[in-house]
Amino acid sequence: MRDPDGLLSRAGVRGDPNRDQHFLVDDRVLDRLTSYLPDETDTSHLLEIGAGNGALTDRLLAIGDHVTAIERDPNLAAFLREEFAEEIAAGRLDVVEGDALQVDLPDFTACVSNLPYGVSSQITFRLLPLDRPLVLMFQKEFAERMVAESGSGDYGRLSVSTQHYADVEIVETIPKKAFSPPPAVESAVVRCEPRDPDYEVDDETFFLDFVKAVFTQRRKTMRNAVRNTAHISGLDDADAVVDAADEELMGKRAGNVPPATFAELATLAADVGRDESDD
Template sequence: MTASRDPNRLLDRAGVSGNPDRDQHFLVDDRVLDRLPTHLDDDADRSHVLEVGGGTGALTDRLLATSDRVTVVERDPDLAAFLRREFDAGIEAGRLTVIDGDALEVDLPEDVTASVSNLPYGVSSEITFRLLPLGIPTVLMFQREFAERMAAEPGTSEYGRLSVSASHYADVEVVEPVPPTAFSPPPAVDSAVVRTTPRDPDYEVDDEAFFLRFVKAVFTQRRKTLRNAVRNTAHISGIDDPDAVVAAADETIMSKRAGDLRPDEFAELAGLAAEHGGGVEGG
């Protein structure tokens, strides 16, 4: 099967033109749209693909051409109704489901096998961290700065909480830059496509919620040494006795800054914090 719908004609049929004030930018570049499904790994399971933010269905059309089943979540009720009209044949055939609602609130299908989505940038972080714990491969469009931070390596200026948290769930790779001209209306920023491939981390954490909260806390003081960052952010991490954590940790680690610590070193430090810091039960 091949995609057959022109993205600009879809906009015309839907009677919409995009609204930057509502974080609404429609992807209209045929070449980018055609490539998005191909960024999934060759061995990825395409039997049930989730699309967050269906818009007028330009990407939905491509996903129906390359997947067995597609579920689309669309928060704009008018666009959700348009998708049901435009793709009524796919719905009748049982190959398309349109969920009307906010992707952060609706129940997602339990049997989705991958996600390919052009995310609304204003909530891209929240949606990403709803998708990553599902353990499915994803191809997601982001603001380019966000994409580069998500895939950043330790010791780089882009490396931060987002990098550590994303890499906890998956291998992360920026696979394609996308210019503003690929959208209607063009956003004020460059975009990029990110591929995530789920995998287990090469370290263990006893309390995932605390690990992620601890990473978030120390990165709020990324210019400080970890010795000071742990002490200064106990109100965020929930540690009762940060001095005990500092005393228990290796001096070499405590002398580093958050941006220089590998994810496995964060896991080790979070484990010490949970063991010696107290007050972290309940995540």
């Protein structure tokens, strides 16, 4: 297995916090990351976003038949093509140079990545709808919001949206010293196992937009939040939704409403609060 410090030295680069570059250099953490994939995961085509100096790429090649590594830094992408020339020639590795939010993603079977933290939310919500197992590194605070339950201080739009797609669990907290250079915050590894939610929504886009809208006014009661955010959620008649909804629910705040209840309310809102022409 390639030594991460050796890879960093051969790459001839230093991490740059201003460019969201923090290289994971702890062998023990790197070795554990792939073990967090759910049992029976199909490892025939693994995806890595933010491949950096290739330390995790090397571990993915050890367990996967094929790996696609996406890296936006041209110098690092060139280094990966040189360092892993043998694996590329054997057809086991593709290095894609570009922005993970813009490039075409391959038909991967699972993803293990130390994500660039500045765009981790956008990347995650590009991956979650694809229903693949994910093991992703985030800022610890972000990870805690992903897994939070209703009624907790961390619960919010991110919690509802993430848990709509998957069972999510923090499997390890990573200290700053595991990275070069050390980031300003602790990190955490989150495992996402895709599954259908235990509720139904007719219009997933509206449901997610409705949740997003209401949480912009999380300190308001649901009654006021629904009324004040119709321009965000796309409601034509917010008052009709408030009148038709459960009065006790309308007196709660968004942070105390579980995902299944949000789904019920979004279904009601779509039914009574939108013009038929919007459907």
